[in-house]
Amino acid sequence: MTFSVSVVVITYARPQFVRTCLEHLGRLESPPHEIIVVDASPDDRTKILVAEEFPHVRVLRNDLGPGTMPESRQIGFADATGDIVAFIDDDAYVDPDWLDELRKPYADPAVVGVGGRASNGIKGEETKGLGEIGRLLPDGRLTGNFGANPGRVIEVDHLLGANMSFRRSALQAIGGIRGNYPGTCLCEESDISLRLKRAGGTLVFQPAALVRHVAAPYTSGGKRFDRRYLYYARRNHIVLLARVYGWGHPLVRRYVWSTIRAQSDYVWEMLVRFGPRMADGSRRPFVRRITSPVILTRAVAELAGLVAGFPAGWIARRRDRAMGVG
Known part of the structure; x- marks a missing residue:
């Protein structure tokens, strides 16, 4: 069975990143069912750029502004019609086979979420934390290590927001995406993942579904790790x-x-x-x-x-x- 995939790109005041992101999505070996950009920017630069250069892409507005990434994801999710809804950040640039690899684990009906690897261009990231990718530890902490490559699909507890996807029906069953994770929006993607796990679903990490993550901080105030x-x-x-x-x-x-x-x-x-x-x-x-x-x-x-x-x-x-x- 081939699943239709809606791709949702969330952005804030970075039209130059959106352009590159959409260019990469346009080179996918298998095109998605639809592409939706959710823009929380204080101006119309992104809206104008997409309308002029990517007329097949739908642009939705998030009027809540900066620090509302989960709200942007929910806006995109509510409008999506694909069997699978895939979320990427505007600075995550997909490989040509990204969508094909992301789809594969969904052949197992127990799988409700599939996340991919994000390469940040950091030396040694392919092997760092191989035994602790996307885990919820006994002391309540969450591990990342989403740049690691275990060489196979593995089960995880949570996914990376820059490269994650979910069955639309499973996400609907838990009430969609919750907001109220302000500031740097940390933990908002983990909220989705852990709720789906609690509901009995299986989440997996597919390292072959690769994005190149520029990982530049948003300009909504402050610096990363300050x-x-x-x-x-x-x-x-x-x-x-x-x-x-x-x-x-x-x-x-x-x-x-x-x-x-x-x-x-x-x-x-x-x-x-x-x-x-x-x-x-x-x-x-x-x-x-x-x-x-x-x-x-x-x-x-x-x-x-x-x-x-x-x-x-x-x-x-x-x-x-x-x-x-x-």
Whole structure:
């Protein structure tokens, strides 16, 4: 059986990336059923570009603006008509056989989601974390390692938002895609995956379904892995665990303790930076030594996010119940 695939590209103020992304989609060996671009930009540059250069592509509007990637995905999903809905970011450029490889695992009716590999051009990423691709760990943390290549299809717990797909019927059955993962939008794709797993579905990682991920940060404020990122990473993770598993689940308290223990790494780094000698034996600049406590502000950001996750999770769970979304 051949499954029809709707491809949804989400974007914010990056028309140049959208152009390259759509050019690669146009070179697929098997074309998709449809391509939908969901644009949250503050201007019409992307809309105009797509209309002029890719008239077969449908453009939908997300008026909520930056920091609303899951809302953009839901807008695209609600409009899609394919058997499978595949999501890629505007900076993820597909290989010609991407769609064919993405389809293959769906021959198993138990498979409700298939994710592909994202090559970031980082040396050694093909072998890094081969044993922990897309896993939910016992302490509540999530592993990535989506640049690794195990050489075969493997079962996983969650998928990478830049290269993931789902059976439309399975996603409809759980109420679609939930929003309320603000800031850097971390954990929003994991929310979809973990809910589908809880509903009894199987998710797999297909390394042959490859995208080249430029991974340039969005211009919606802040830099990747800065203190803002750390804050929302912890905040959204607590929200994720609470929404999917409930406050009483052991994963919630284990994640809290693992986060608190992890802050000792910043203390150790501060002490190392305060030392009089560099790793090569040279003398460390005095200004570098006296400013070493600044590293502890990263711990403050993480712990603040952890605390903020509790009221945010409570509000999100209340909204979910009111909307009947599981």
